[in-house]
Amino acid sequence: MTEITRVPLQPIAKGSLIKLWLGVIAAVLLGAGIAWASVPAGVEVDTITEGAGPTPGPSDVVFIKYVGKLADGTEFDRSQQLPFPTNGIIPDGMPMQVSGVVPGFAEGLQQMQKGGKYTLRIPADKGYGATPPPGAPIPPNADLVFEVEMIDFMSEEDAQRRFQVLQQMMQGQQGQGGAPQGPGGGAPGDPQAAPAAPQ
Template identity: 60%
Template sequence: MAEVTRVPLHPIAKGSLSKLWLGVAAAVLIAGGVAWSAMPAGVHVETVTAGTGAHPTVDDVVFLHYTGKLPDGTVFDQSQNMPLPIQGLLPEGQPMQLAGTVPGFQEAVLQMQRGGKYVVEIPADKAYGSNPPPGAPIPPDSDLTFEIELVDFMPLQEAQQRFEMLQRMMQQQMPQQGGSPAGPPPQGAQ
């Protein structure tokens, strides 16, 4: 049998092990910092007033109050309440199909809850990037800020049924309110 070559092990100098672990920890922190700074900025959602319940899904219609601002504070868009004649049929706020919004807006609203108020910062690459809609007051590569209140949300199919119901109700009320064009002239008209 061949003899194994023996290598004498010297004792570790006092404090060397601590220095080794500090070096490993520093290397990990530096690598993490480099990786973090290389990541693109994401959507930031700040909760102003917490909501309750479930979160909407991408297939939902949301009802919102919102104000959209450019980095200099200029308002470029603001929600409008729908003038609905029937209370309780549809929630107040502007209805919006979530699937049709820019990725950053969609990502932010998916994190919200009914009744909550939020401030959302969307980087340009998750908004309109270098191609804002023609005629929009949004310059290319603009980050956007939104103040959003999520009033309510519902599945697309339910929202469509409610809008159809509203349309039928309005059609039924129109002949009662204005009369038909072929009907008799109003009293006193000659």
């Protein structure tokens, strides 16, 4: 039978246990910090003025006023008034389908309520990423900031119906003396004449 050699354990020096636990805690916090830093930043929506009621869904059409800026404050886009009279058939503001814009913009719009004003911060990976639209004043991998006023929103079906009514009304006016045309020379509601949405 083999004999086991006994090695006496040395007692832990005073204060060493505390140092050991502090080292373990520091390692855990460092690991958590590295994990947190590797998670991409999300879309931030800050409320300037409270809105009311429900929020739009991905297939809804929103009517908004907005200013788009780079993180350094350089303005790259601004909503324009529609260049034709709407006669109250559609709300004021630029019409956009929520699902037709960049993911971060769509995500932010779905957190906004009618009548509210918001600051929307979009990280580059939820904006244009490394490939902004050709000719756009947006550099690759740029974070974006939008000031957005949610005028109103409605279902896609309701918006299409209203644009058709507006188009018919304008076609009737053109026959009687030429009313203003929609963007691009067509009537409102014409896909080639639709206002461009920020992507």
